[in-house]
Structure formats: structure tokens, C-alpha cells
Amino acid sequence: MAFLRPSLPISRRQALAWGAGAAGLCMAQLTYASGHKHRRPIPGTLQLAAAWEQTGGFHLGVLAVPAATAPTLQVLTALELPTRAHGMIAPPDGSVLAVARRPGDWLVRWQPGNAQAPQWHWIEPARAFNGHVLASPDGQRLYTTETDLETGASLVGVRDARSLEKLDEWPTHGVDAHELIWDSPQGNAPASLIVANGGVPTSADTGRSKRDLHTMDSSLVRLQGDSGALLGQWRLSDQRLSLRHLAWNTQRNVLGIALQAEHDQESERSMAPVLALFDGQALHTGALAPLNTVTATTDSHNLHGYGGSIAATRHGWAVSCPRAQGVAHFGIQGQWQGLVPLPEACALAVYNTQVWAAGRRHSLQDILASTPLLHPHSAALAQVRLDNHWVVHSGISG
Secondary structure (H helix, E strand, O other): OOOOOOOOOOOHHHHHHHHHHHHHHHHOOOOOOOOOOOOOOOOOOEEEEEEEEEOOEEEEEEEEEOOOOOOOEEEEEEEEEOOOEEEEEOOOOOOEEEEEOOOEOEEEEEOOOOOOOOEEEEOOOOEEEEEEEEEOOOOOEEEEEEEEOOOOOEEEEEEEOOOOOEEEEEEOOOOOEEEEEEOOOOOOOOOEEEEEEOOOOEOOOOOOOEOOHHHOOOEEEEEEOOOOOEEEEEOOOOOOEEEEEEEEOOOOOOEEEEEEEOOOOHHHHHOOOOEEEEOOOOEEEOOOOOOOOOOOOOOOOOOOOEOOEEEEOOOEEEEEEHHHOEEEEEEOOOOEEEEEEOOOOOOEEEEOOEEEEEOOOEEEEOOOOOOOEEEEEOHHHOOOEEEEEEEEEOOOOO
């Protein structure tokens, strides 16, 4: 069954109609564009929730990364989406929550492998989702980064985890808010929320089109976790570096941030750092790739100033660099360690201290191993372009 993907913005009536169609898709055994239906996982496999684009359609699904006896990356089940997804989380109950890429208008809760219809939520008027969602420590609330389309200011939407309805919204004290993450509580104080304001000005009329980059103001903010009160704000000295994606180190005392450069000159963008570190007091960039770093797409020895995603490793940090065709890895203090080649590398996930990286035609297991295990993509993933993120899923039963 095929659906027209609505363009932004869409009317509430159109949204409800599309949601009803999507529910029918779920009840029809979750058949997706290539005709594959829900499949039982191979015993002993790792499952990853991911989003992708294929032949002009957009999908959310669960992929199986099998043991060495069946090394291909396979699709277990998938759901068609109205537009491109971005960030997602996989709660312990086996569901997947995904949010539309900015400027987005939908949030969905899906139970993979279950005949229950997906739960769609369409954002309130004059608001747009910015691509990321986070659950509260107790699972009772959801937090989404959003933009006020009338003012351009960014917000954290506080939502009921069951209904997905908004309960409150807090300013992020910036624009272009992107990923958000919990900080560890200090003493008896509640956990605080750290938000990356990307700082890139856009217009509600043009969606993602950037404007007035000379006014960029990217920042990292810490908000009180129960009220949204501002507890601190930090900036890099280079205002053209946009703070985007976040990951704690294994000790949860240093936060890694993937950067995307927005300099006017291509030469400046190409040589810009892709990693910043925050120790709770100060924010600074990690090391640049050395001049003898040869990438698959360039002779100028750079990472193109674009960090797609970030994950903590056993020894520091991994930052995917799709424009450099690989995954950069750094030491715990941000020192350069090397580049692991992987065409169109972007999505990263950590499982049992191993970093799994998704590429265009194959994915890598344990990128820091002397010989990472390569998983070719199955025929169902032919011509698929996996999105920035994937997360470990608790598994489809039965």
C-alpha cells in the first residue's frame, strides 16, 4: 500500500487521514515498500532501530545484525513514514519513538512486530519538531526539541509519555536546538537537561534554508530538569561551529559533542574540528585531523568539518564523518587517533562496549578492533540511505 507523503505544512484533516492510512499499514503485517513483511529475528542477533530513505519513500524499522553465521544486515520489520525521520529512542518496553527531521510535524510511537496501530502525534500550531526526543529517567515524560515558527526561538517541549500531548514548554535560550541529554544529578538535586543549540538561523518560510550565518550563536545550555530554569550556558570561541549531537563518556563526566562547520569559505569548513568536549565547567574543541590523514574522497587531508553522529568508545570518542567517508576516533581528551574507512558512514550505536557504524552498502561491528567485522547489507536494503542515527532495540519477540 502506498501513501502520498504530505509536504509541510499540512492541514489537521490531512494529518488525521494520513495517520489512519498508516494504521492500516501496521495492521497489514507492516509490509513496506520493497514488499518484505515482518520476519522473526535470527537467534542471538543484535537488533537496531533505524530510519532510512529508499526509492523516494521514508521508513522506520528494526534491523538485525546477525552472528557470523549469517553476516548480512537484514530488515526484520518496517513502517512507512510521511517524511524523513531523524532521532529516535527505544524504551525498555520494546517500542520505538521517532521524530521527524527538522522542521518536522510528527512524532510516532511504534510497537515493532505488534499488530497495534502506531500512535501518531502532530505538533501544535506555530511549532516544528527539531529532530530529537528524550525520555525522562522515570519514563513518564518525553522531551522534544522544537522551534517557535513565529519567533525562531527554540524550545524544549515537555510531553506526557502516554498521550504524547504537550504539558509545558521551556526556552532553550537560543535557536536551532538539536539533541538533548540528561546530566547526572548532583546530590539531592534533580537531574538537569543539557541541550545543544545549533545556532543556525533559518526562516519559517524556507524550512531548512540557512540565512544570516554571520549572526550564528551556537551554545550548550543546562536546564533544571523539573522546571526548565537556566543553570548555565557555554559557547565555543568560533561562532561558526554548530553544536549538534551529544554523548557521555563511559564515566559520564565528560560530554562529547559532534560539530558541523558553517564557515563562508569552503577551505575553513573543510579544516574545522568535528569534536568538542564539555567537562561541566568549560567547552573546548578536540584535535584537528593531522595533515597526513588521507580520506577516501579528498587529497586535502580533512574531515570536511562535518560530524554526523557521536558515540563514546572504550578509549574516547567516535564521530562519523560521512563527507570524509569514515569514522574519526579520538582519545578521551580529544586527541586524534585515526579514521576508520566506511563509505557514507553516519549512524553510530554502542553495544557491549563495541561501536557499530552504518555505511551505505555495509556496516562495521567494533570499529576499534584491529579488523572490524563487516556486515554487508541485504538485498532488502539495496539503495537504502540510512539516516544519522540508530539505537539498540530490546528485541522483537515471537
